[in-house]
Amino acid sequence: MSAVRRVQTWEISESEDSGAETKLDLNRRDESGQIATIGTEEDQSSGHTCKTLPSSSPTVPDCDQASALSPPRPDRRCTPSPAKKRRTKEEIEADRHAVRERKEARERQRATRAQEKEARRQEQQRRTEAAENVKRLRPENCLKSLTVCVDPALLQQAGSDILLDTLAAFEWRYTIENQQVPHSITWIRDLPQGEDGSVEEEQVALVLGLNDFVDMVISVKKMLDSEGEETGMGSFLSPILECLNRDAKKVVTLLVTDSQPDYRTDACGVHLLDEMLQSKSGMENLDVKEVLVYLQLCKNVTLVFLDGWQEVTNHVCAVTKALSKRPFKLLTERAELPFCVDGSWASGVRVERDGSGLIRVWSRQIQQLNRVSPAVASAVTAAYPSPQLLLQAYQRLESEEDRKGLLAGLLIKGGGKERRVGPEISARVYRCFTAHNPQLVLD
16 A cells, blocks of 8 residues: 655645535434445545445544545654743742741641640649549548557556457557557558658657656656756656657657546646655655646657556547548648638639629628627628728727727617627727737737
8 A cells, every 4th residue: 555645735626625525424324324435536546445334333444544534733753842941949949948847847746746645644644643642641541551569568467458459350450569668659651652661650659557657757857856967767758758859759648547537637636646756755845747847848748647448549549540630631731721611711702893792802801800790790891881981981080099989889780689889899890900010919
């Protein structure tokens, strides 16, 4: 087959125009299912004949026919490609800077999310630890960490088994071991989890008989007479003083036990003790109260007269329960304003933007004074709705007596009985709002 040459321009004659219309008509007939015959003079001159195709098969034009029917196409190899736009250094640097900024922003967001996650985790851990700490410091749990230490010498006394039986009945821990002070009972507390060991409580209970206590009083009296020289002290006083010198925070309680209840009374007990001390030491006018005051004020030693080991056991149980409650009380006292009780006084009075509620604040302020009831405060606030008006009324008066009695004649409403504020409360209110001495006692 000879190749068909393309011409640059076409000149269509009338015969070719009519032939083209014929071809279009044949194509339409071919689409409608008829036999189509396509031919041109150029094809006939070239020796190519058109083929007859059935309507069921698609018509595939010959390559020479397609080239004869299609318009001329420009040569792509001869068409120059458009020039590629080159970016400047400023644009490249700006793009790099934008990429860096986006990257840094993503990193900052990731770091912020990580910090927030860590803060939430730490806050959750802190709350968990605080809840566990509060649970551990509750009295019922603190009792499990306390141990009552009993000196073996006390078990030789009749009735001491009551103490051990009671501790076992309460399922409290106790040990029998030698103490620094003979005939004493101490308490130790186990440290929280994570801390090994235990700490000793400040409370020390020293159980003495009446004769032993008399010997101690004589030793203290001799020490006072010798101007504080600790020489020739008794067997119980010396360990007590050594314990107090080693740890000044120790609180020693002398539990004096005897079968005679008269020694537990103040007047009869001191009188009988004086008789025993005079008969035993041979000294006259021995003042037991002087010795007791010295022990309590100078050595922080208190004295309790008890009747037998049952009362000693009750005292030990009371001290144990008090020690179990102390950690939780110390924890609650760390909050702000621990002295403020629950209720309306703790919540205060709400003051709106328009000033409503100030009159109730003024009434509460007056009620802070001793023996000032709400009815008295209402009478004062009704006459003087603000503190400034009351101060102005004080300034208008000339004498001090008139100022003190300014509120004395105010009538108190309610109660079914007519009464007035009175001069005492009036004077106290005057001193409260005009005095410049913060240590002044109002009553």
